[in-house]
Every structure is written in C-alpha cells, then in structure tokens.
Amino acid sequence: MTTNRTQDLPPTLSVYFNLLRFGCALIVLLAHACENTFYKASLIFPAHHAVIVFFVMSGYVIAHVAETKDRDLGAYALNRASRLWSVGIPALIFGLLVEVFAVPHAGVTIPYTGNAAPLSSALTNLVFAGQNWFLDAIAPADPPYWSLNYEAWYYAIFGAAFFLAGHKRILATILLCLVAGPKMMLLMPCWLAGVFIYRRRIALPPRASIALFAASLVAYVLFWRFNVQFMIRDRMEEAWPLIMVKLGGSNSFASDYILTAIVAANFIALPGIAAAGRLLMPLKRLCAAAASCTLTLYLFHMPVLILLLSLYGRWDGLWRPLSILALLLAVMPLLALLTEHRLGEFRRLLRRAAMIIHALAGRMHGRTLLPGTPAE
Secondary structure, X not given: OOOOOOOOOOHHHHHHHHHHHHHHHHHHHHHHHHHOOOOOOOOOOOHHHHHHHHHHHHHHHHHHHHHHOOOOHHHHHHHHHXXXXXXXXXXXXXXXXXXXXXXXXXXXXXXXXXXXXXXXXXXXXXXXXXXXXXOOOOOOOOHHHHHHHHHHHHHHHHHHHHHOOHHHHHHHHHHHHHHHOHHHHHHHHHHHHHHXXXXXXXXXXXXXHHHHHHHHHHHHHHHHHOOHHHHHHHHHHHHOHHHHHHHHHHOOHHHHHHHHHHHHHHHHHHHHOHHHHHHHHHHHHHHHHHXXXXXXXXXXXXXXXXXHHHHHOOOOOOHHHHHHHHHHHHHHHHHHHHOHHHHHHHHHHHHHXXXXXXXXXXXXXXXOOOOOOOOO
C-alpha cells in the first residue's frame, strides 16, 4: 500500500509519551508490589487504567510508524514481532522458571500463580493466543502478559487493514478479528482511538488546548476518585455474572471507553500548549532513557517480585517490603540491558530465521525463492 510519508511526531507529544509509558509501567509495578506487601493498591495505583493509556498510546504510535517507517507489510510484521518477542520470550522463560521453582516457596498467597500447566500456558502466550475468545491462559508467574496478547492481535488486524488492498484487506481483517475473539474486540476501540487522533491530526488554538488539557485532568481525577471502573463493573456483574467472568481483562470495557475518551482528549490538547514544550523538552533524554525500559518493567516485575518474596519468605515490619520494592526497581534497568536494549540484534536474528524458513519453503515447493530484506 502506498502511503504519504509525514514528519515525526510533535516533539512535545513524543517526550510526553515516553514519560507516560514509563509512568504507566511504574504504576502497574507499584500496584502489584503493594498488593503483595502492603495490600493497599487498587485505588492508589490503578493498574488497569495504565493499561488503557498504553492501548491508546500504542494505537497512535503504531499508526505513525506504519505510515512513516514501515515500507511494507513484511517490514511492519518484522518490527512488531521483534518488539514483542525481544522482551516477551525472555519474560516467559524467566516466568516459567519462577513458577516451577520459586512459587512453592513464596510464603504468601499471590494471585494468578500456582499454574497447573505452566509449560502449555507459556507456549500459548508465546504465540499470543492466551486470550483468544474466552481463553484465559495466564502466563507463568506473569499475569500482566495478558495485555501483550491483545497488543499482538491489534498489530495484526491494523497491519492487514493498512497494508493490504481490495478483497484481501477485507477478508484478512475479518478473519483476524474472528480469530482474536470478542474479548479483544471489546477493547480494540481503545486502541483505535489512538489511530483516530493520529490520523485526524486535530490542531487546537492555545487557549482551547489548555482548556481541554485541564478538563481531561479534572475528568480523570473524578474518574479515579469516584472509582468509576468498579462502580460500573459491579453493576454489570450483578446483571450478567457468567458473561462478566468470561470477559477477563475486558470486563471493565464500559468504563474503559470513558477513560479512553479522557485520554484521547488529553493527547489532542497537549501539542497546542507551548508551556508543555518548555517544561518537557529539557527532559527529552531522561524520558527516552526511562521509556527504553518500559516493556521490561511491565513484563518482568511480577516474576521478579515473586522470586524476591520466595527468598524473603514472610516479612516482618516495614523495612522488608520496602527493601523488596527497592530491589525490584533496581533490577529492572539491568534486565532491560539484556532484552529491549538488544532489540536490533533480536530483529536481525528474527530476519535471518524468516529468510531460512522462506528458503526452505521454496525448496519444498521445488523452486528457489529470493526473500526480501525488510527495513530495520
């Protein structure tokens, strides 16, 4: 598909996204750490809200890179798979080891552990099939992995719709939606909201931008303070208890749409605020460095937390959970050096594997194929 190449993201928004990426991943980490130490996390650190912010940002950024950097479907698929698997595969291996060897000695009751079939669950999540339809295969010692399944299918559906043409586009998009299933489709509007605001490129005058940004912040504070997510979800669970159980991570979809509208308004408003640029641009390098650890922080924090709890056993007093939290935060940048900071190397490895498979497939069909070389 031929596209119009456009300029990079607005600089202020790019820095803002990096700051938000790190901040949202940190909120998820703190929610789980507090839940398993202080047991007071649901309102202080709203982890599910952070995931919805991730989805809206992801739709915006993927729409941008598909239009400006990925020259074809092959390059798009390679870059998206590299991004997910460069951290996802090590996280699944580490989580599997923790599930088998550390969970029995953790000394506390940790939600979503004690997986009866950790290997099959790991393999299912490896191919991002852990949440298809009403399946709820929790990755070993790593419940946050559920949203990576959603991301992978949103990437695939968007890639088919963006890069293919004619009847192939329609058939592939419908087929991928059907395979993904209703749970993922319920939250896809949150992801597509990011695509929408990127493609519309809404530019507001300064005063309107400031007013909308302030309104989005006030709206979110009220949304969080009055616990709208649980208020709506509890009513829906009373009305449709069996259906809500099957929806898993999508069971707050009604309030998620409200939150998505708030987040979208926030993203639309920010580029028009000159003061935001003056505040954020000096932090550009710091925010980029923090964001470069985001996926590692998100996918590794839970298995590392479980490992630390198994080593500490039951805590006694305040300093032990604080030391667990400090160690948890300290180890994340080190793990990032071994995972997402090696994205380029992983991409080259994945490309070579694809070329080998392509060549073998050609020989099996009795002809020689010349695989292309996707862009980095």
